[in-house]
Amino acid sequence: MPEETEGPDRTGRPWTDEETARIVALVRDGADEHTVTLRARRSTTSVVHRMRRMLPLEHRSCPADMVVPALRGHLRDPDYDWRATMLLTPPPRPVVRSPDIVRTGVAGLTDGDLVGITHSVLLDDRAATADLRERLVGEVRDRGLGRQVVDSHETYLTTLREPFGVRDLDEWVHRWSEAVGLGVSRFPDYPPWQ
Template identity: 70%
Template sequence: MTWTEEENERLVALVRAGEDLDAVADGVQRSSTSVVARLRRMLPLEHRSCPNDRVVIALRGHLRDPGYDWQANMLLTPPPRPIVRSPEIVRTGLAGLPDDDLVGVAHSVLLDDRSATAALRARLIDEVGKRGLARQVTRAHETYLTTLREPVGIGDVREWVDRWSIAIGLTEDRYTYGWSGGPW
């Protein structure tokens, strides 16, 4: 419901008379929330952020000055609030890698014992386990071994993949992410 000039004048008179918020709200037959919002608009822009329980007191202080123009202050519009966008979460390290990249990096690093520290290997295995990507890493290794089968003399690719996955720690004992009957 729109405020009338008469209601605005009554508000100002009640505040000048020293009434508290509840008495002012009763005097204009509005809710205290509505009254606080209206009184806040009568304050100078720089005082509009005062706490709700201080609005009546703040306006009363301004109204003591006979030259205070509450009507002019009501016409002032505060500047728009700044648009605040929450920062984009940027993940770094292994957690920041998409699944496909993690599978490729994990396979490459775990393929060669000399290429990584034990801590990096453990973190890779842990991240692969957390995301449930052990099957994809072992499939990558199987694909890799298939390309080497003849030159290296690998007979049973599946047996080599089993041995490799157990050797690097992708076993059911270490990760129980829904595996049944083995690491894949």
């Protein structure tokens, strides 16, 4: 059986210096990738990888079908030291910081903006759809900002106390927080007296 048709029976075995030198000689003589692969008796991927390592670092990323022509071009130079080039290792890949997650919509609001917008929307039922109110209240709950929204409402009611005659501020704040779905009492629950 001729050597060209023996196939990749060297697959998985370590490369020898003689095999690598044979590849260089074949490429210098004008052999194409298919011929080099058959004569090396290895897989095409393995042979292309080996030839790619003979290229300078800046040329190693060339497409697979361009490896043989690129190597042939370098081997035309009698001073090209492919053995030394194979010992070079590429620099480490740059550390690329993943992009920041940009949130949009209700989830993209800062805590302060979420508190202010939620309070404003909850003050006037006509200001937004029921879906938007539910999403705002849900986000406020998820972030644990219910207390801040209720504090905003308490501050708002304090400014209205005199003109509207609001006497029991605590009761108004509690009823409002229950009505809008926040259910936050003005005072935290304390354990009973022992």
